[in-house]
Amino acid sequence: MEAFFGNLELGFTTALSLQNIALCFGGCLIGTLVGILPGVGPIATIAILLPLTFQVDPTGALIMLAGIYYGAQYGGSTTAILVNIPGEATSVVTTLDGHQMARNGRAGIALGVAAIGSFFAGTVATMVIAALGVPLTKLALIFGPAEYFSLMIMGLAFAVVLARGSILKAGAVIFVGLLLSTIGTDLQTGDERLTFGMIDLMDGIDFAVLAMGLFGFAEILRNLDNPETRDVVKTKIGRLLPSMQDFKDSALPVLRGTFLGGTLGILPGNGAVLGPFASYTLEKKLAKDPRRFGKGAIEGVAGPEAANNAGAQTAFIPLLTLGIPPNAVMALMVGAMTIHGIIPGPQVMTKTPELFWGMIASMWIGNLMLLIINLPLIGLWVRLLKVPYRLMFPAILLFCCIGIYSINNDAGDVLMTAFFGFAGYAFYKFGFEPAPLLLGFVLGKLMEEKLRQALILSRGDFATFVTSPVSAGLLLVAALVIVVAILPTVRKGREEAFLE
Amino acid sequence: MIRIRAPQETAAGLFLVVLAAVVFWQTSDLAVGTVRALGPGMMPRVLATLCGICGIALIVFSLIKDGAALERWSIRGPLFILGAAIVFGLTIRPLGLFVAGIATVILGSFASHDSRFVESVIFGVAMTTFCWLLFKVLLSLPIPVAPWLLGY
Numbered sequence: 244m245e246a247f248f249g250n251l252e253l254g255f256t257t258a259l260s261l262q263n264i265a266l267c268f269g270g271c272l273i274g275t276l277v278g279i280l281p282g283v284g285p286i287a288t289i290a291i292l293l294p295l296t297f298q299v300d301p302t303g304a305l306i307m308l309a310g311i312y313y314g315a316q317y318g319g320s321t322t323a324i325l326v327n328i329p330g331e332a333t334s335v336v337t338t339l340d341g342h343q344m345a346r347n348g349r350a351g352i353a354l355g356v357a358a359i360g361s362f363f364a365g366t367v368a369t370m371v372i373a374a375l376g377v378p379l380t381k382l383a384l385i386f387g388p389a390e391y392f393s394l395m396i397m398g399l400a401f402a403v404v405l406a407r408g409s410i411l412k413a414g415a416v417i418f419v420g421l422l423l424s425t426i427g428t429d430l431q432t433g434d435e436r437l438t439f440g441m442i443d444l445m446d447g448i449d450f451a452v453l454a455m456g457l458f459g460f461a462e463i464l465r466n467l468d469n470p471e472t473r474d475v476v477k478t479k480i481g482r483l484l485p486s487m488q489d490f491k492d493s494a495l496p497v498l499r500g501t502f503l504g505g506t507l508g509i510l511p512g513n514g515a516v517l518g519p520f521a522s523y524t525l526e527k528k529l530a531k532d533p534r535r536f537g538k539g540a541i542e543g544v545a546g547p548e549a550a551n552n553a554g555a556q557t558a559f560i561p562l563l564t565l566g567i568p569p570n571a572v573m574a575l576m577v578g579a580m581t582i583h584g585i586i587p588g589p590q591v592m593t594k595t596p597e598l599f600w601g602m603i604a605s606m607w608i609g610n611l612m613l614l615i616i617n618l619p620l621i622g623l624w625v626r627l628l629k630v631p632y633r634l635m636f637p638a639i640l641l642f643c644c645i646g647i648y649s650i651n652n653d654a655g656d657v658l659m660t661a662f663f664g665f666a667g668y669a670f671y672k673f674g675f676e677p678a679p680l681l682l683g684f685v686l687g688k689l690m691e692e693k694l695r696q697a698l699i700l701s702r703g704d705f706a707t708f709v710t711s712p713v714s715a716g717l718l719l720v721a722a723l724v725i726v727v728a729i730l731p732t733v734r735k736g737r738e739e740a741f742l743e
Numbered sequence: 744m745i746r747i748r749a750p751q752e753t754a755a756g757l758f759l760v761v762l763a764a765v766v767f768w769q770t771s772d773l774a775v776g777t778v779r780a781l782g783p784g785m786m787p788r789v790l791a792t793l794c795g796i797c798g799i800a801l802i803v804f805s806l807i808k809d810g811a812a813l814e815r816w817s818i819r820g821p822l823f824i825l826g827a828a829i830v831f832g833l834t835i836r837p838l839g840l841f842v843a844g845i846a847t848v849i850l851g852s853f854a855s856h857d858s859r860f861v862e863s864v865i866f867g868v869a870m871t872t873f874c875w876l877l878f879k880v881l882l883s884l885p886i887p888v889a890p891w892l893l894g895y
Contacts, residue, residue, distance in 0.1 A: 298882050411804070415759055415797035422766065422790040429783035436783055437769050460824060467820040467854055633858045637848040638870050640824060644831040644847055645840075645874055649884045657832030661825040668821055672814050673755035691786045703779030 250600050251373055257601030258608055263306050266299060267605050270307035271612045274314020279624050280635055281322050281473060282466045284331040285315035286678065287458045289575050291639060293451060293582075294646035301583040302598045306605040308579050312572065313609045316555050317361065317617060318624075320548060324353045326628055327474045333551045336519040340536060340543030342474070347539045351481035354621060356493050358614050359485070360545045361552035364501040365610030368556035371505055372563070373603055376592060379564035383589035386565070388696035389707045393717040394511065395690050398567055400721035401512020402679050404728040416675045420683025423448055425691065443655050450578035451650050453684060456663025457670075457677045459643040463636045464668045475628050483618050485541075493545030496526050504550030508557035513570035513682075515554030519547035556606060562587055563599065567686070571678035574685040582650065749810025752801045759798025766791035823854035839889040840879070844871030 257263065273295070277288045292311050296304040323334040324341035337357070344353040386394070399417055406413035426437045427447030438444040485493070503525065504518030526542045527533045536543050559576075561569045566588025568574040580587050585598070592599040617624075647656045670677055701707035709715045747753050766787050776782025827850040834843040848867030852858040878884045888895060 294878070294884065295882065297884060411797055411800055412755065415755075415794060415801070418790050418794045418797065419759075419762065422762075422787060422794065425787045425790065432774075432783050434773055434783040436773060436787060437766065439769065460828065463824055463854075464817075464820045467824075468814075468817055631857075633852065633855045634862075634866055636824075636855065637827075637851040637858075637863065637866065640827060640851045641831075641844055641847050641870055641874060644828055644835075645844075645878055645886065648832075648835055649878065649886060652885055654832045654836050657828055657835070661828040661832070664825055664828065665821060668816075669758070672751075672816055673758055674751050674811060675755065694786075695781050698778060698781060703777065705778070 246377065247374060250377070250596070251604065253597060254373075254600030254602075254604030257302065257597045258306060258604035263303055263601065263605065264608070266303045266307040267310045267609050268612055268616070270310020271314040271609055272616055274311035275318040275321075275613070275617060275620075275624070276314070276627070278315030278318025279321050279627055280318075280630065281326050281328045281628065282462070282632065282635070283639065284458075284462070285312065285319060286331070286454070286571055286575060286681075287462050287639075288315035288318070289572065289579070290451070290454045290458050291642050291646060293579055294649050296579070297582070297649060301580075301585055302595075302601050304583050305580065305585070305598065305602050306609075308576065309602060309606055310609045310612070312555070312576070313365075313552075313606075313613055316552065317358070317613050320357050320361070320551070321354060321617075321621075321624055322628065324357065324544070325350060325476050325625065333516055333519050333554070336523045336547040337544060337551070339523070340538070340540050342476075343537065343539035344541065344544060345476040348479065348481055349539065350476050350479075351483040351621070352485050352489055352541070353544050354480070355483040355485050355618065356489065356541060356545045357548040358617055360493065360497040360500065360549040362610050362614045363497055364504065364549040364551075364553035365556055366607060367501050368505050368508070368553045369603060369607040369610070371557060372560055372606070373600075375509075375560055376564060376599070376603070379560065380589040380592050383565045386713070387711070388693040388700065389711050390714045390717070391565075391567075392690060392693040392697055393708055393714040393721075394565065395567060395686050395693070397717045397721040397724075398511030398561075398569060399679075399683065399686065400724045401510060401514065402570070402682055403512075404724050405513045405516055406676050406679050408674060408676055410725075410728055412675055413679055416670075416677070416679045417683040420680035421687040421690070423453065423680075424684045424687025430692070431695070443653075443659065447688075448659075448684075449650065449656060450581065450685065452647060452656050452660045453663055454575055454578060454681060455643050455647050456660040457667040457681065459639065460660065460664025461667025461671060461677065463639060464664065465671050466632065466636065470632075473628070475625075480621055480625065483621065489541055492541050496522070496542040496546035497549040499525060500546035500549030500551075501553045504553035505557045507550075508554030508569075509560050511561050511567055511569045513558075515551075515558045515570060518550035518554035522546040522550035552610075559606070563591065563602075564589060566591075566689075568682065571681040574681045577685050745806055747805060748808060749805040750813040751811040752805035754813050756798040756801030756805060759794045759801065763791040763795030763798065766794075819856075820854045824851055827851035827854075836887060836890075838891060839887040839893075840875055841871055841889050844874060 296307050319334045320337050323329045323337040324345050327338050327342040329335040329338050341353045403413045428445050500522040503521045507514040507518045526546045527536045558569050561567050562573045568577050577587055647660050770784045770787045773784030774782035775784045827847045831843045831847040845867040849863050852863035
């Protein structure tokens with residue numbers, strides 16, 4: 244317990260330095276600003292804003308990135324409520340009742356409840372991370388290569404099952420991602436792999452290039468193909484502070500949502516995406532009058548928003564303690580950390596405790612800032628929602644180009660990103676979802692390394708993956724998840740869950 | 744009679760099969776290695792095989808089950824957006840941010856049907872100036888501004 248508070252104290256002293264507060268504030272503000280733009284999801288937001296952190300020291304950069312991440316998340320919810328456009332899968336649920344509340348003239352209350360619920364969830368989740376950080380890191384240290392490999396297999400299995408669309412396609416996308424990660428010089432033998440004789444490919448594909456291509460450029464192309472119908476709420480935003488009755492109605496849903504989202508968020512393989520759905524379904528089941536749902540029930544905003552934020556937060560746990568990103572956004576964080584020379588994993592906490600705890604403390608500060616800056620700035624956000632797309636996309640385009648160029652000061656990177664932009668567009672036309680690809684790409688190198696290590700240690704015996712109980716258990720879970728998802732009855736249930 | 748019932752799935756499957764074939768062709772000279780010491784060719788080929796299997800499965804299913812049609816590909820969007828990015832990549836070094844930035848915004852704007860030329864010129868100048876202030880002045884990233892005029 245003493246260590247717990249000691250660590251938090253170290254974290255807060257780091258996070259509360261003037262520079263870091265400013266970075267956290269800046270990150271939250273800009274993250275919200277970009278995240279709120281309709282058609283720009285959190286992944287695109289972080290990818291676009293990545294270059295802003297280049298000149299900052301690693302701790303500050305991570306604090307700022309975390310701020311951008313929360314801002315993007317919160318901006319997404321605002322767009323969901325006010326415009327009925329979900330920025331990503333997890334805010335789909337918020338559109339259901341949130342937008343209806345807005346149409347009933349209760350937009351302000353919906354935004355207020357979302358912000359307060361998210362803040363509460365964020366606070367709890369931050370404490371969970373702080374509490375679980377040390378024990379899980381110890382767990383990570385006893386993980387050998389075989390266990391790591393199996394853990395990543397399990398994470399990818401979850402990612403396949405939880406992706407939208409057919410399981411076959413989600414699996415294929417992950418394989419393509421893994422395949423892309425093998426491009427470049429082989430670390431053990433020095434052989435060039437799949438470089439097509441291009442010097443630019445010898446070091447492998449740059450993570451940021453892939454992410455900006457798939458999520459920056461391709462998203463613009465996708466949006467241009469589907470001219471959005473923006474349903475910006477015309478009624479007044481109204482008061483933001485929920486009444487006593489609203490508080491009473493949303494207190495329990497927030498608690499339940501926090502628990503559900505926080506628990507699911509720890510799962511490797513994008514468990515966080517399930518949180519809001521689970522919370523919404525639960526609230527609907529528990530409600531005295533379920534018919535109110537879909538017509539502006541405050542519980543349908545409070546619960547899922549809390550779940551969303553709790554999951555967004557606890558998704559950091561596998562990343563920070565085991566070094567394994569659970570979803571595409573966290574994969575992007577890995578990419579960002581690598582740019583700053585930090586390899587995520589258990590060694591981060593032991594080697595650079597001020598970075599680790601500073602980031603955790605800044606998570607809470609970031610959540611508080613979101614609450615403070617967003618409520619008064621709602622008027623500005625509403626005006627931003629009216630920016631026409633014909634002005635938005637050239638600006639995004641320019642930002643992406645400058646960003647990619649400044650990563651390595653290499654104009655060739657911009658050309659390669661254009662290629663991946665086209666690839667992303669083709670993927671969209673083929674009905675592939677690009678997010679799992681990013682996850683596969685980030686995990687690929689690590690997986691190959693661990694696989695080779697494990698086989699060297701076991702002298703070429705594949706049994707090493709099943710003789711270790713931990714590894715066998717993880718693989719069993721992975722197999723189970725896939726089998727369950729393929730069973731037709733369950734698959735039907737899964738589709739319904741996503742439709743709801 | 745065999746009939747394509749889900750064109751999108753067929754196309755996706757074909758893409759995966761072609762990808763797998765390209766990988767096999769490109770890695771043909773790499774050693775697969777032994778189980779004890781995996782060679783550099785092992786992972787790519789195993790993954791390509793898995794991709795190929797997924798692709799064949801997608802094609803087979805697309806002949807059995809009805810599914811989505813292949814959407815129309817637009818030419819205008821990719822042409823101008825990716826074209827603008829390529830122009831940026833080619834001009835940023837020799838001509839600098841002010842030329843590359845303005846060109847990118849104006850060219851990119853053509854991707855949308857409802858953009859207006861004068862508006863995008865003004866917007867291009869404004870955005871580029873903003874980016875110069877943000878990235879160069881404030882964040883001091885090493886981006887060439889106007890080498891032909893200023894020398895940096």
